[in-house]
Amino acid sequence: MTVEKMGTVPLYNVGDRIRVRKAAPLGHIRTPFYIRGHAGVVERVCGAFPNPEELAQQRDGLPARPLYRVRFRQRDVWPGYRGNPADVIELEIFQHWIEA
Amino acid sequence: MIERSHHDMGGMPAGRARRTGHAYDDWELRVDAMMMLLVGVMGGEKRMTVDELRKNIESLPPADYDRMGYYERWVISLTQTMIQRGVITTDELARKLEQVQKRGLSPFSRRKRKTGR
Amino acid sequence: MKPAAGRYAPYNYFQLMEVSLRELLVEKGIVTEDAIAGAMAAMRARGPERGAAMVARAWTDPAYKARLLESGSRAAEELGFEVPGLRLIVVENTPATHNVIVCTLCSCYPRMLLGLPPEWYKSRPYRSRVVREPRKVLAEFGLELPARVQLRVHDSNADMRYMVLPMRPAGTEGWSEARLAELVTRDCLIGVAVPKIPKNPKTRKS
Numbered sequence: 397m398t399v400e401k402m403g404t405v406p407l408y409n410v411g412d413r414i415r416v417r418k419a420a421p422l423g424h425i426r427t428p429f430y431i432r433g434h435a436g437v438v439e440r441v442c443g444a445f446p447n448p449e450e451l452a453q454q455r456d457g458l459p460a461r462p463l464y465r466v467r468f469r470q471r472d473v474w475p476g477y478r479g480n481p482a483d484v485i486e487l488e489i490f491q492h493w494i495e496a
Numbered sequence: 497m498i499e500r501s502h503h504d505m506g507g508m509p510a511g512r513a514r515r516t517g518h519a520y521d522d523w524e525l526r527v528d529a530m531m532m533l534l535v536g537v538m539g540g541e542k543r544m545t546v547d548e549l550r551k552n553i554e555s556l557p558p559a560d561y562d563r564m565g566y567y568e569r570w571v572i573s574l575t576q577t578m579i580q581r582g583v584i585t586t587d588e589l590a591r592k593l594e595q596v597q598k599r600g601l602s603p604f605s606r607r608k609r610k611t612g613r
Numbered sequence: 614m615k616p617a618a619g620r621y622a623p624y625n626y627f628q629l630m631e632v633s634l635r636e637l638l639v640e641k642g643i644v645t646e647d648a649i650a651g652a653m654a655a656m657r658a659r660g661p662e663r664g665a666a667m668v669a670r671a672w673t674d675p676a677y678k679a680r681l682l683e684s685g686s687r688a689a690e691e692l693g694f695e696v697p698g699l700r701l702i703v704v705e706n707t708p709a710t711h712n713v714i715v716c717t718l719c720s721c722y723p724r725m726l727l728g729l730p731p732e733w734y735k736s737r738p739y740r741s742r743v744v745r746e747p748r749k750v751l752a753e754f755g756l757e758l759p760a761r762v763q764l765r766v767h768d769s770n771a772d773m774r775y776m777v778l779p780m781r782p783a784g785t786e787g788w789s790e791a792r793l794a795e796l797v798t799r800d801c802l803i804g805v806a807v808p809k810i811p812k813n814p815k816t817r818k819s
Contacts, residue, residue: 420499424551426771428717429500430507430744442700445772451547454581463771465702470747470766474507479748482763488771506717506768510741512753517732522653523631528729529652530635533644537698537725538652543643550719566720566735568627575634584637592633 404444406462407491412438414466415495424452427493431485436468439486447490462491502558524567531574544577552576659728661799663694664776667703668802669794672781685776689726696725702767705778706807710763713751713804714775715743723774727802734803744768754805777804784810 408414418433426448441464446457470483477483520528531549536542552573553561561569578584624632638644667688671678681688685701701723704712716722717740722730733739743750747766748758758764767775779801785793800806 424547424554425501425504426718428506428768428770429504430717442771442773448547448550448771451545452551454545454548457547463773465773470764474745478746480760480763483747483765484763485744485766485768487768488773490771504718505737505741507745508741510738513733513736513738513742513750515731515733515754516736520729523628525653525656526635526649527631528656529649530638530644532652532656533648534638538648538655540644540648553719562737565627566732571627571630571634575630578634578638583641583643584634588637589633592637593629596629596632596636 404459404462404491406441406444406464408438408441408462408464408494410438410440414438414464414489416466416489417493417495423449425449427489428487430473431468431487431489432493434468434473436466436472439465439467442488445490447492464489464491464494501554502561503554520567527567527571527574531570534574534578543583544581548577548580549573552580656724656728659724659726661727661797661802662794663689663692664723664727664799664802665794665797666692666790667694667776668778668797669790671778672793673790678778681778694726696723699723699725700773701726701776702773703776703778704765704767706780706804708762708780710765711758711804712765712767712775712777713743713747714767714769714777715740716769717741717744718770721769721774723776727776727799731799751805754800756806776802779808782808782810 413435414437415435416427416432420429420432441462444460444462447461448457450457465486466489467484467486469481470479470485471477471481473485531546532538533540534543535546535549549570550573553569556564556569556572564572575584575589579586579589635644635646635649639646667681670692671681677688677691680691681703682705685703686696686699688703689696689699689701704714706712714722715734720730720735720740722734724730739750744766747764751758751764769775779797781793782796785796796808796810798806798808801808
């Protein structure tokens with residue numbers, strides 16, 4: 397998997413276990429509410445992209461932020477999830493939404 | 497709950513997903529086309545970002561968000577974005593809406609307009 | 614709401630807004646009517662048949678399949694589909710894994726490849742429930758997954774876009790790419806259906 401040219405060097409790699417920050421700020425946010433606070437594993441590093449939170453406010457969103465695909469177990473995300481315990485949900489998480 | 501925006505609905509309870517759908521009306525396709533042109537994806541000058549469109553859609557009052565059709569949300573949000581960007585002004589829009597309405601868009605107007613107004 | 618055939622209805626507020634916005638933008642030289650018509654025609658030319666062609670190629674050409682899974686956008690361009698700005702990830706169904714796509718936050722979809730998404734994909738029931746109870750939602754669409762199959766739900770919440778590479782049905786050995794592509798519907802590319810050989814022989818479309 398080739399990695400696009402990064403504006404900033406990504407902190408995390410494929411296979412890293414990370415947790416999404418649990419925060420409820422205002423403005424335009426692309427980290428869904430349901431995934432905040434949950435832990436998952438980096439599935440791939442997508443590249444770096446201008447921050448949509450800033451683009452929405454007519455700012456340029458630079459420097460670009462590393463974006464990761466992160467895989468979460470459904471049974472970790474939803475209480476009482478019924479299905480195969482191996483079922484997963486995968487989303488794109490910006491680096492600044494990953495807990496240090 | 498204010499902490500969770502109304503559009504951010506993943507995991508919320510809802511009814512059955514129905515395979516509804518209609519063929520898009522021309523006015524809806526024109527809204528879509530205008531958005532494509534204004535965000536610059538067709539090669540023209542970039543006048544806005546899709547992020548601004550989304551932000552404005554997310555700002556719609558929840559009851560309206562639910563009641564409005566997809567392109568109804570788009571046309572309102574697209575127009576708001578153009579006002580925010582200073583491409584058009586509220587006053588220009590008001591005058592244009594009036595003008596278009598007065599032109600009589602349909603051969604069968606519901607109300608007769610008084611002359612001289 | 615569409616009026617009954619043969620009956621005019623006055624434009625509603627939203628249609629009035631569209632006309633007004635368009636006229637203002639044209640008057641100011643921001644867009645032209647021709648450019649709007651061109652963009653509409655370009656969108657009409659995009660559709661799920663383009664994704665189906667990519668799937669059929671992948672089913673018959675293992676090297677293309679590898680390239681498709683490596684970079685969906687480049688694989689689309691290889692078949693002559695212009696997809697400016699699209700960052701496409703193709704996810705593969707296997708006997709052990711089934712994939713389904715959603716955008717919970719709005720309606721993100723690989724439009725530049727597949728055209729406009731279906732209405733139900735943008736609806737509250739789909740967006741809310743397919744992340745939380747995907748098996749139930751798929752069953753409502755008529756797709757029953759065995760419990761032993763792993764289900765991967767992909768929420769396209771940021772810059773990437775997704776398409777499912779379904780499994781090739783048994784009994785299609787020796788079929789042409791064109792015939793294979795006919796099996797791949799838009800619903801298969803989203804993951805709420807799987808390709809099926811029609812029970813009755815189809816009359817070939819001209």
